[in-house]
Amino acid sequence: MSIVLGGMNLERVRTLIIRGKTISAAHFIAGHPTCGKVHGHNYELVVGFKTKISISDSEAVDFHNLSQMIDKVIFVYDHNNLGDMTCETLAEDILLHLEKRLEQEETSKHSVTVAFVELYETPKFGVRVN
Numbered sequence: 001m002s003i004v005l006g007g008m009n010l011e012r013v014r015t016l017i018i019r020g021k022t023i024s025a026a027h028f029i030a031g032h033p034t035c036g037k038v039h040g041h042n043y044e045l046v047v048g049f050k051t052k053i054s055i056s057d058s059e060a061v062d063f064h065n066l067s068q069m070i071d072k073v074i075f076v077y078d079h080n081n082l083g084d085m086t087c088e089t090l091a092e093d094i095l096l097h098l099e100k101r102l103e104q105e106e107t108s109k110h111s112v113t114v115a116f117v118e119l120y121e122t123p124k125f126g127v128r129v130n
């Protein structure tokens with residue numbers, strides 16, 4: 001027997017898994033009033049993964065695997081000078097690089113897709129891509 005509510009089959013409810021990580025890195029933005037000199041930020045990265053696996057399924061998404069996948073992506077940024085890398089150092093540019101690298105990972109191997117990526121440069125300023 002299937003459970004249907006509002007035309008939606010609840011047996012295969014999508015689950016959103018959210019994982020956060022910190023990236024400590026240096027950057028500067030030429031001519032910027034506060035970020036014009038080389039300095040560091042503890043960027044907070046938040047990644048949302050979509051999965052069609054419902055909580056009741058026996059096959060579960062391994063959070064540890066997702067964590068390792070993000071670690072592999074952020075490794076090149078963490079404790080690095082972003083100005084020495086090829087990417088621009090605006091939060092928006094860093095976010096797009098991170099999103100691209102996350103999508104290059106074999107997320108399907110872990111039964112997930114990237115739903116959104118957020119990057120906070122400070123607790124009050126962040127950027128997001130869906």
Ligand SMILES: [Zn+2]
Binds near residue numbers: 027028034035039041
């Ligand atoms: Zn800055």
